[in-house]
Amino acid sequence: MLFQKMVYLGCMKTKPILIIAVSVIVLAIGGYFLLRRKNVSSPKQNEISQFLSNFKTQLAKGHRDSLLNYFGDKQKTEPINRLLNALLNKPEKGEYVDIVFNVDLDIAKGNISFINPELATAVIPVTFRGDRLESKFSTITFTIQKIAEHQYKIYQVDARDFMTDYISYKNNAVKLQYTDKEIYSPSTLKAFTDASNLYAKYDSVIWFGHVKDQTYFYVVKGKWELFDALNDYFRPKKDTAKTYKMGLVGPDYKEVIPAEYDLVHNINGIFPNLIEVEKEHKRGFYDIEGKIVVPVEYDQIFPLNDSENLAALKKGDDMFWLKNDYTISEKADINVADIFPKLKQPASFTLTKSPTGDITEFNSRDDHGSIYLPASYLVDLDILPQVVQFKNPLRNHVDFEESSTQYMVKAQSLPAQSSGNGDNWLQSAFYSIRDYFIGGRAEFYTKQNLVLVDKKHNSIYSQRFDIDYSEIGEAEDLSGSCNEYTFRTLTDSLFELKATAVAGIPTYDDKSELREMPVYHYLTLKDGKLIELRTSRLFAFTKHIKMDQSYLEGCYSYLVDDGAHHWNEKLSDKLTPDILRYMKNEIYADYKYKFKDKRWNEIFYARYGEGKEGQNISVQDSLTEIDKYNIQWIDQKLKAMPVIQPKVLAAK
Known part of the structure; x- marks a missing residue:
């Protein structure tokens, strides 16, 4: 269990982590670090540079065990191994490909800065070089802790940019060793060619939907801006003016869904042969023949496991039934509490691939994921993100960093x-x-x-x-x-x-x-x-x-x-009494109180972050009645006194 492998450290011992995601995803690395040494002098820039130079020397020698020592008690967790595989430029487990490029850390040009008396960060330039590839530049950030005189450990690693650039460069290197037919399926290669026939009418062809040996094309008019690169979930910019409209074209190049919508979901995503669409926060359905089955005018659609009705439709305060024959009832007395247990996915479930059974993929030779756009009600309820990407079975020998292997909801x-x-x-x-x-x-x-x-x-x-x-x-x-x-x-x-x-x-x-x-x-x-x-x-x-x-x-x-x-x-x-003291002093820290005790200032500086540290000598006028009551109540607990004390002072 991961819990048994984690690093646990207190305040001023920021959790040692490995950050290796495109988005802000972090993971604790295994092993145990030494406790903070209060008598250790501050780290020195020249010693940190030498420490990292030695680390680079071990990389050049390929000494994995020696490299693990730089992270503490021989880190053996998968994220560290994954990072070292990239730094050593070695194939991952199960890969049968020669990596034909170099990864070089330029320690001499690193930018070292100091976080506090024990921690420093080093932003190190990285260069990827291959004989038949254009060089690419990246960075990796190490946080270094001084654990004793002249002794250092890598405390955390921010490898977001590095891992993204490494995987991209690695995919390009792989392409030099395989033919298109070895990487892409015949249906994908054909879709690349067929998509070119649609550019006379549409500005972009963004995805291919492969359904029953036929390919459908997700097309866009205007500037495609659905994905926000800074957002982990690639959520559409629902509350801003769209610069595009999306539609769907069939295998015969005829329009199934006109390019008028903000989002076109997976074919068969909820019901067989139906496609959910969204426009200006309204939802509806087309069928695979291009007929509007449910007008795009409903605020929410709740698909049901029900013998009589396919779904409940909500428009404003009014509710309607979508019948099994696709007809829509008159306004009905429907209670959401009654239909919630009947939702298609109201309880626990696990996804390892798109539940549609079909494959939707990028119209890209570089983005290799398989795309699942969940039903809108699952997104509304924050059970699933707007887009989930799984491994694409139509592509071989290449990775896509954003892909999920398992999405679990309990x-x-x-x-x-x-x-x-x-x-x-x-x-x-x-x-x-x-x-x-x-x-x-x-x-x-x-x-x-x-x-x-x-x-x-x-x-x-x-x-x-x-x-x-x-x-x-x-x-x-x-x-x-x-x-x-x-x-x-x-x-x-x-x-x-x-x-x-x-x-x-x-x-x-x-x-x-x-x-x-x-x-x-x-x-x-x-x-x-x-x-x-x-x-x-x-x-x-x-x-x-x-x-x-x-x-x-x-x-x-x-x-x-x-x-x-x-x-x-x-x-x-x-x-414990110590945590009760923290609870009390946290009230003061919330108002940027400057504690007379240096240790409390350290604790809340680390908690609240730079720019939010204590600045105020007194915050008595800022305290609310609830604040004052709770401070006094905690005092009573701490002092084991039956009477609430009249003074409201920070705990010592």
């Missing part, structure tokens, strides 16, 4: 919630979502998602949450030791979700860390949407709720130093 129903008059008006479901990747990406990432079914307003809402609120974020996965999910209504407009997450809170003495705990989220309904009330506090209840004992109870996973610089897990149902 659902957990939560009890119905009552309003003030006792009616059960909110039903909630909680989802844990994990995506696994191939190529240069991190092994996986995990998200959490809450879906609310509102009987009172006959609506469904969703909100997605991270699982990692540590200093780096998205670096670690849950261990499974704690698994708390509760949801409750505080008022008709304020809701509270309690969910286990990674916290990474250090103790004052830096000898233990609260790794996992229940994190509270506060949500409200606004303009027909479920909105989280954001706060930078990990203990969000101190901002919104007057505390009671229940907020100190739960499942807590602590990491404790065993005295030999190893971290062991310890479970508890209580918070």
